[in-house]
Amino acid sequence: MSLLDYQYFPVSRPNKGAGGKTGAWRIVKPIVDYNKCIGCKACFMFCPEATIIPNNGKIKIDYEYCKGCGVCANVCPVKAINMVSEQ
Ligand code: SF4
Numbered sequence: 210m211s212l213l214d215y216q217y218f219p220v221s222r223p224n225k226g227a228g229g230k231t232g233a234w235r236i237v238k239p240i241v242d243y244n245k246c247i248g249c250k251a252c253f254m255f256c257p258e259a260t261i262i263p264n265n266g267k268i269k270i271d272y273e274y275c276k277g278c279g280v281c282a283n284v285c286p287v288k289a290i291n292m293v294s295e296q
């Protein structure tokens with residue numbers, strides 16, 4: 210797969226969990242549909258908590274630090290991430 214335009218940009222990234230572990234207050238969490246994921250890493254690039262980790266050509270999410278903001282779901286070009294209620 211060829212790189213997308215934003216993957217050429219120099220970026221700085223936050224440290225994972227700079228705001229601490231999420232605890233029990235998150236109300237929605239991102240769930241990846243691996244049948245749809247094309248491994249483009251857009252979610253990895255844009256996650257403000259750096260809790261998305263490239264993994265075998267796809268990604269995985271560290272739920273201990275994920276804040277449930279939904280940025281990853283919003284930037285995914287193939288809508289492979291759904292925000293699902295914690296309850
Ligand atoms: S919901 Fe927010 S914090 Fe959690 S993985 Fe997606 S972008 Fe990162």
Ligand code: SF4
Nearest residue numbers: 246247249250252285
């Ligand atoms: S943005 Fe979507 S398609 Fe790209 S790696 Fe993340 S989940 Fe997969």
